[in-house]
Amino acid sequence: MHGSELAPMEPSLRSWLRERVAHYARREPADIDPSVSLTNYGLDSVYALSLCGDLEDHLGVVLEPTVVWDHPTIEALIAHVEEMLGGSSRRMDAG
Amino acid sequence: MIATELERRFGDPWDSGNPTGHAAVLAADERGETFAAGEQVLDAVGLNAEFVPVDLGGRLARLDHLIQVMRPVFRRDPALGLGYGVSSLIAAVNVWAAGDASQRRRVADLLLAGGRVAAGYHELAHGNDFAGNDLSALPGPDGVLRLNGRKEVIANAGRAEAMVLFARTSSEPGSRSHSQLLAERADLPAGAFRDLPRFPTSGMRGVQLGGLEFRDCPVPADTVLGVPGHGVETALRSFQITRTVLPAMATGILEAGLDVTARFVDARMLYGRSLADMPHIRSILADAFVDLLICECLATVTARSVHLLPDETSLYASASKYFIATLLTDAVYELSRVLGAQFYLRDGEYGIFQKHLRDLPPASFGHSARATCLGTVLPQLPRLARKAWRGGDAPPSEVYRPGGPLPPLSFDRLTLSSGGRDSHSAALTAALDAPDVPADLRRHLLVAANELGTLGLECAALAPRDLTVDARPEVLELPARYAAVLAATACVNVWLHSRDRSEDFLADPQWVTAALRRIAGRLGRDPGPRPRHHDEALAADVLARHRRGGGFGLFGL
Structure with a gap:
């Protein structure tokens, strides 16, 4: 994946994550604020692990299982994933 | 091999005159006492070394071998198995998994010298919901962590030289707010903690199940195991x-x-x-x-x-x-x-x-x-x-070949x-x-x-x-x-x-x-x-x- 492709991915990743969080929280996606900690929606450690698995399958990447614990809002998750993918593509370019 | 040696030292369980036979095990249980003759046998073979990784001077290399050594102990007296060793193992694996070199060395030395480590997870009010635990270790005005709260029904709480305590180290919600602390009893100021009375039980009556209560108990700076906040992981x-x-x-x-x-x-x-x-x-x-x-x-x-x-x-x-x-x-x-x-x-x-x-x-x-x-x-x-x-x-x-060769145990690769x-x-x-x-x-x-x-x-x-x-x-x-x-x-x-x-x-x-x-x-x-x-x-x-x-x-x- 190239860095230039990341920017368009971001809005769709945000809406996908809002949909998934809403699914686990049993709420409407519109009710999910991407800047609010997922624990506020009742997403405990178990849901955080499940969400990480969904995200891995959705993006086809391998993440730390604890990624949602360390980046507990949708915004933080997106930033982390972009940094990670950007970092790996830079490494690939360098190699 | 240690398992054979243990069996030999334990002797015939049915011999009523055997100090480590069924009759003696039963008598210790009736009195609610630690099975002293059994502990002497385990001391004699240096059982604690089974819980210490080889690179720290112990004999822990393979889990199948560890199981093989401990099975005869549980066969003779489950309270001996839990009260002597396994409770130290439950605590020590946290140190092997997360501790730094000096923490690992301290616990290895303690165990190899025949000491004990208590596993301080349990609080009666929370059962297995350990993330809901109340024991806290938060910094006071001077920046020093202070323990407040209780741990209950902890094996060897009263006689272990060290303890691994699971405590809340941040008031934030989420799964990065707890840590394990490795505390040595001798380092804690008297008056800031007290031993709870022993919990009488119907089974495992030979295990000394106690507890600890802390009130503004300061702990040394190098007490937290691993990355602060990573306790749940x-x-x-x-x-x-x-x-x-x-x-x-x-x-x-x-x-x-x-x-x-x-x-x-x-x-x-x-x-x-x-x-x-x-x-x-x-x-x-x-x-x-x-x-x-x-x-x-x-x-x-x-x-x-x-x-x-x-x-x-x-x-x-x-x-x-x-x-x-x-x-x-x-x-x-x-x-x-x-x-x-x-x-x-x-x-x-x-x-x-x-x-x-x-x-x-x-x-x-x-x-x-x-x-x-x-x-x-x-x-x-x-x-x-x-x-x-x-x-x-x-x-x-190889996973289905009992006794066959195995790669080393790697705590880092557990996810x-x-x-x-x-x-x-x-x-x-x-x-x-x-x-x-x-x-x-x-x-x-x-x-x-x-x-x-x-x-x-x-x-x-x-x-x-x-x-x-x-x-x-x-x-x-x-x-x-x-x-x-x-x-x-x-x-x-x-x-x-x-x-x-x-x-x-x-x-x-x-x-x-x-x-x-x-x-x-x-x-x-x-x-x-x-x-x-x-x-x-x-x-x-x-x-x-x-x-x-x-x-x-x-x-x-």
Whole structure:
């Protein structure tokens, strides 16, 4: 994946994550604020692990299982994933 | 080897004059005392070294060897096994998993010198909900961490030189707000903590279960284990080791139960005939024996998986703990029916049976309740249904070869979720294609394979609410059924990988056919009529092993 492709991915990743969080929280996606900690929606450690698995399958990447614990809002998750993918593509370019 | 040496030093359990025989074990239990003569035997072999990794000067290299050493201890006295060693192990694995070099060195030195470490997780108000714990370690105005709160029903709380305490180190919500603290009793100021009175118990009465209460108790700066706030992760990784080895060690309790029951059956005459000749009695002996073999097979494969498939262990450790604890509890209860009134008499020749019966619950569902183990497996099932169970690669065959070589134990490679991987499920499918599988075994094998297919359909459709503690009770049946399938997979593959060794007990298809038959029954399937010759052969084996005075396990000792 190239860095230039990341920017368009971001809005769709945000809406996908809002949909998934809403699914686990049993709420409407519109009710999910991407800047609010997922624990506020009742997403405990178990849901955080499940969400990480969904995200891995959705993006086809391998993440730390604890990624949602360390980046507990949708915004933080997106930033982390972009940094990670950007970092790996830079490494690939360098190699 | 240490296990043989332990057996030799423990001596004949039935010799009433033996200071470490059944009579002495029972007398210590009646007094609610630590079994001092037993502890002396464990001191003499330097048992603590079994809990310390080789690179720190101990003997801990392989979990299957650790289990083998501890099984005779649990067979003799479960309270000795828990009270002497395993409680230190439960604490120490946190240090091996997360501690820095100096913390690891301190704990290794303490254990190798014969000391103890208490595992301070439990608070009565929170049970296994350890993330809900109240003990806090928050910085005071001077920046020094201060402990406030209680830990309760902690083995050796009063006599351990050090303790690993699970405490809240941040008031933020989420899973990065707890840490383990490694505290040494001598470093804590008197007056800032107190020992709680011992908790009287019905089982494990020889274990000194106490507690600690802290009030603004300052702890040294280097007390936190690993990255501050990573306590939940460290716990969930460490528990994979303890959930793997504890139930495996506790199979010694069923071995002891089989030995007592065989002795009773051998001696007893009813209605003018030996109890051993009654088909009903033989079927109970055979079933308990087969359950023991299933437990050992699953325990061994799980222990080998920790080495060979560490990133899938979160799944197997919890599924195994649930299944083994369930089988042990049920099997010992069934044996109690053979003993009649003797099963609850507290003295006399068979008095040891009721002690083991009382010790079994805390040994098998203490530390992590069975429901907690199912709760670890359950949220992983939907992804397994989407990925692993739709096809994948079988694991390396070494995982099914008891006693075979293993790569080193790697705490770093244990992860919190199997990530949709389940190599063992592919080995179940592969076993269906193995040549020369006897027809009755194959029929039971198909039950397990069909069960996995059904699980795949049901787990893929699970609603989010059903993945957590809000799950409907019937949903917890899913991880329980998965555990049964895993047990069948372990048994059939251990047999497939042993059958070329014709002189070996494991090579005979009889035990594995009986094992898969039992598992099919547990899955609620009708396994067909009991093959009577199996009952006779298996019960005869139990009686023969009793008369020889050896163990009842799959692997000799």
